[in-house]
Amino acid sequence: MVETEIRTEDDFDPEKIFTCGQCFRWNRGPDGSFTGVALGHAARLRREGDRLLISGTRRELEEIWHGYFDLDRDYRALRRSVCIDDYMRAASDFGAGIRILNQDRWETLCSFLLSQCNNIPRIKKIVEALCALYGDEITFNGRKYFSFPGPERLAALEPEDLLPIRCGYRAPYVIAAARAVASGELDLDALAKGDIQTAKAALTALPGIGDKVANCVILFSLRLGSAFPVDVWMKKALKAHYPEGLDSGVFGENAGLAQQYMFYYQRENS
DNA sequence: AAACAGGCCTAAA
DNA sequence: TTTAGGCCTGTT
Numbered sequence: 001m002v003e004t005e006i007r008t009e010d011d012f013d014p015e016k017i018f019t020c021g022q023c024f025r026w027n028r029g030p031d032g033s034f035t036g037v038a039l040g041h042a043a044r045l046r047r048e049g050d051r052l053l054i055s056g057t058r059r060e061l062e063e064i065w066h067g068y069f070d071l072d073r074d075y076r077a078l079r080r081s082v083c084i085d086d087y088m089r090a091a092s093d094f095g096a097g098i099r100i101l102n103q104d105r106w107e108t109l110c111s112f113l114l115s116q117c118n119n120i121p122r123i124k125k126i127v128e129a130l131c132a133l134y135g136d137e138i139t140f141n142g143r144k145y146f147s148f149p150g151p152e153r154l155a156a157l158e159p160e161d162l163l164p165i166r167c168g169y170r171a172p173y174v175i176a177a178a179r180a181v182a183s184g185e186l187d188l189d190a191l192a193k194g195d196i197q198t199a200k201a202a203l204t205a206l207p208g209i210g211d212k213v214a215n216c217v218i219l220f221s222l223r224l225g226s227a228f229p230v231d232v233w234m235k236k237a238l239k240a241h242y243p244e245g246l247d248s249g250v251f252g253e254n255a256g257l258a259q260q261y262m263f264y265y266q267r268e269n270s
Numbered sequence: 271a272a273a274c275a276g277g278c279c280t281a282a283a
Numbered sequence: 284t285t286t287a288g289g290c291c292t293g294t295t
Contacts, residue, residue, distance in 0.1 A: 021276070112276090117274090117276085119294080121293095166292060167291075209277095267276090
């Protein structure tokens, strides 16, 4: 298999990137590598000594994965910038290597819509079932993978068409969101150019999208860095370390990254 | 068996 | 403005 080295001196830990809660489609293989599908492409990422190798040509790295892995930003510097106290220093040291992926907007919206009130194994299972049922087949390394189905594809369906993926009451939410995006009523690309308040208002106007899911979409796909998703893990972390409350504004444009460090630190240590 | 899971929605204070 | 209960489903 053709592989290309990802040359970087910066923070880049595949394990942390894929398990810090931002994505659902990368899986660890028996050899420790990660294989997944994103942006319509399948890939494998692995370490070899101190080198980082991704399947595919240099061109594919430049055109697809460079942006996806956010390689133009200096995470070591960003990491230092969120060290506002001893706790955040510990959390960010522990999470060193995390990067915020540049994910497909529709996939992110749909995935986090499915994530509500679910555990991670089941979220992943549902997402894979959705892709296998309505995505396009991709052959990679002798195996079949599936792209994430676009909004147009799902917009043409009815909630009952999602019965096989066993996502329960979330099915109508997915279909409604697909229709909103496919029709242009919800323009995710346009929202990415605006501010958080505008994006949050537009997203939460859809059924099944509340503050938490909206924040995840805003941070992980619209890439508005000051978004600060608070889920049950974050509530525990905030309660334990900032009993008087914490204004995420202290992190400025890097609040979202600070959140990732806190979330990962909390979840991996309890 | 009953409770819970990486929320959201509605009804009711 | 905050709080309780229900919601599909799978797992413990």
